[in-house]
Amino acid sequence: MAAPSLRRIAYHTLQQGKTLAGLAHKELSIKLMEVFAPDAAKENLPIDKDLIKEVRKSMENLERIDWQEAEAGIYPKSQLFEAPWLEWAKKYPLVWLDMPQTWERRKKNKTREIPRNVNEEDYPNYYLQNFHHQTDGYLSKQSAEIYDLQVEILFNGTADSMRRRVLAPLKRGLKTYLNKNSKKVKVLDIATGTGRTLQQIQSALPEVELYGIDLSGSYLKQASKYLSSRSGDLVQLTKGNAENMPYSSSSFHALTCVFLFHELPRNARQNVLNECFRLLEPGGTLILADSIQIEDSPKFIPIMENFHKIFHEPYYRDYIIDDINLRLEDSGFSSITSESHFMTKVWKAQKPV
Numbered sequence: 001m002a003a004p005s006l007r008r009i010a011y012h013t014l015q016q017g018k019t020l021a022g023l024a025h026k027e028l029s030i031k032l033m034e035v036f037a038p039d040a041a042k043e044n045l046p047i048d049k050d051l052i053k054e055v056r057k058s059m060e061n062l063e064r065i066d067w068q069e070a071e072a073g074i075y076p077k078s079q080l081f082e083a084p085w086l087e088w089a090k091k092y093p094l095v096w097l098d099m100p101q102t103w104e105r106r107k108k109n110k111t112r113e114i115p116r117n118v119n120e121e122d123y124p125n126y127y128l129q130n131f132h133h134q135t136d137g138y139l140s141k142q143s144a145e146i147y148d149l150q151v152e153i154l155f156n157g158t159a160d161s162m163r164r165r166v167l168a169p170l171k172r173g174l175k176t177y178l179n180k181n182s183k184k185v186k187v188l189d190i191a192t193g194t195g196r197t198l199q200q201i202q203s204a205l206p207e208v209e210l211y212g213i214d215l216s217g218s219y220l221k222q223a224s225k226y227l228s229s230r231s232g233d234l235v236q237l238t239k240g241n242a243e244n245m246p247y248s249s250s251s252f253h254a255l256t257c258v259f260l261f262h263e264l265p266r267n268a269r270q271n272v273l274n275e276c277f278r279l280l281e282p283g284g285t286l287i288l289a290d291s292i293q294i295e296d297s298p299k300f301i302p303i304m305e306n307f308h309k310i311f312h313e314p315y316y317r318d319y320i321i322d323d324i325n326l327r328l329e330d331s332g333f334s335s336i337t338s339e340s341h342f343m344t345k346v347w348k349a350q351k352p353v
């Protein structure tokens with residue numbers, strides 16, 4: 001067997017470092033919460049040794065596939081090292097400063113503390129909440145500034161690797177269009193947030209025309225800041241509800257949607273899928289990525305339960321038992337496949353020709 005290259009070792013070291021940093025952050029924050037806000041510390045399900053082994057194995061597999069797909073040219077290897085490190089270093093103290101407020105919210109079970117200047121009529125009721133006990137929900141600059149870092153910490157440095165799992169199926173789905181090269185290929189990232197998936201698609205598929213939509217103006221501004229600092233064509237960002245998107249029917253060749261569905265009630269999940277079907281041109285592909293579900297990852301049930309207990313995630317319990325394949329079929333999709341990578345499940349579905 002050939003010795004791993006220096007770059008492979010560097011990538012492994014980076015991932016290990018991110019994992020250790022994530023674990024250390026959580027350990028310390030739990031200790032502080034026990035001291036300063038003991039009531040907020042809810043009873044978690046125990047994670048036994050066997051489960052910890054499974055988690056490690058699953059993270060190793062994710063790292064392996066992340067490297068292999070870069071080696072196969074699905075995305076440039078440089079993407080594995082990409083992150084706004086300086087910006088994250090600057091924002092890290094804000095994550096700590098925000099913590100007492102999240103403890104307070106958790107303790108008092110306050111889940112709807114949304115900034116006063118928000119016009120509630122502009123948003124669906126299910127959206128006006130402090131998902132993950134996040135200060136301001138998704139509706140402020142401060143929330144948008146620390147979101148990426150919080151997610152990286154939550155997933156012990158694997159969030160971007162999990163998001164990247166949409167790239168291989170996306171490229172497969174777009175193959176015929178990219179080969180024809182007759183007109184610009186259009187891809188929309190739904191609930192793009194701060195645009196991390198858009199950045200990944202942009203570096204893997206620099207030739208496609210990219211669009212992003214999200215309900216949060218603040219998150220879109222953050223996405224715009226990141227995207228405009230990169231080389232590549234302009235990405236068109238729109239504020240809007242994924243249940244009713246302001247684009248014409250059959251106007252996209254592919255759609256991606258990452259980490260949205262666990263934050264939607266059932267009817268909204270179906271509405272979004274129906275919209276996805278409408279927006280795709282016949283033969284177009286939808287790539288959906290979200291949390292793993294109980295059916296295919298029963299060993300990880302305590303982790304899923306703890307996620308629901310620790311964070312305010314009002315629709316997560318329902319999401320993990322929801323039959324997304326059936327929903328995709330109900331919307332009209334066919335050729336549905338799915339695969340799981342660590343804590344993320346990725347569906348690929350096609351609009352029939």
Ligand SMILES: C[S@@+](CC[C@H](N)C(=O)[O-])C[C@H]1O[C@@H](n2cnc3c(N)ncnc32)[C@H](O)[C@@H]1O
Binds near residue numbers: 191241242
């Ligand atoms: C957990 S974040 C995921 C963001 C991003 N895709 C990522 O990978 O980090 C959920 C995102 O969905 C957006 N969102 C929630 N409900 C939405 C809806 N009905 N329409 C559009 N965006 C929505 C939120 O504003 C937030 O940016």
